[in-house]
Amino acid sequence: MTSAAPRPRMTRQRREILDALDLGEFRSAQAWHERLRSEGSTTGLATVYRALQSLAETGEVDAVVAESGETLYRRCEAGEEHHHHLRCRVCGKAVEIDVPDFEAYAAAIGREHGYGDIRHTIELTGVCPECAAAGDA
Amino acid sequence: MTSAAPRPRMTRQRREILDALDLGEFRSAQAWHERLRSEGSTTGLATVYRALQSLAETGEVDAVVAESGETLYRRCEAGEEHHHHLRCRVCGKAVEIDVPDFEAYAAAIGREHGYGDIRHTIELTGVCPECAAAGDA
């Protein structure tokens, strides 16, 4: 039923974005754009937004909504399953964590209340050792 | 250390907002404002934003950031402790849920990775029975 997903064209811009993603932590679309520009890329901001959104939909990158409302993106381990992060509020450095049984637990709670199509969000944030030492608290 | 919190003045506007909050589900600041207006209130939008923010800081109302980036507010049970919700994506109806030991679990994971000042977010969303029946899926 879902129209055959037409795989995106491999343009120079998309390639650059994928590359940049490889070495980074959670950053906003604008931050990724700035980084690209600082590396000499001429890719436009709107293009970065579009690419990140598309990548997030296919699960190739993780997206989290910060308290400020900005959406932050990060490249995940290749072909990785659903998972969660412990992220530094200061520098964005993230660690993937394991939340055993939570998936099943969530579904059970939903059933218990008659809710269907359950989805969940678990975000852990803190201050990493480096940032704590630097006192950027 | 934290400057003595000067309790907010009890103005007509603040009272109205508190009252409206009593009977509601998760709604955006703008939605709460519209509701007030429809009830005859003349309270301004900026005031609603300010009141909700202030209430969220003191924990008198819960605030969650939707995927869209909007912040949604809801009045919680009086004097309630930290807790989490199972919320309907369609109508906003929410149930408070219990996530045993997660607080301790989160702190442990943080310690394990050297992260400090751990905070967490757990949001469960689904479609409530009524909305499922109505097929607004």
Place this chain on the structure above:
DNA sequence: CTGCAATTGATAATCATTGTCGATAAGACG
């Protein structure tokens, strides 16, 4: 009752994100 700082509200300003649209270039096909 007075005086003044906290609060309000209409409005302008921000800021992230999305839409527009002519120009460009993947990539299918021959």
Place this chain on the structure above:
DNA sequence: CGTCTTATCGACAATGATTATCAATTGCAG
């Protein structure tokens, strides 16, 4: 390889939520 079709670009305008301004009010301490 050339062509052709059309997804994708990018500069810029538009949107929508939230915040800042600032003069006018008004809790409320004294």
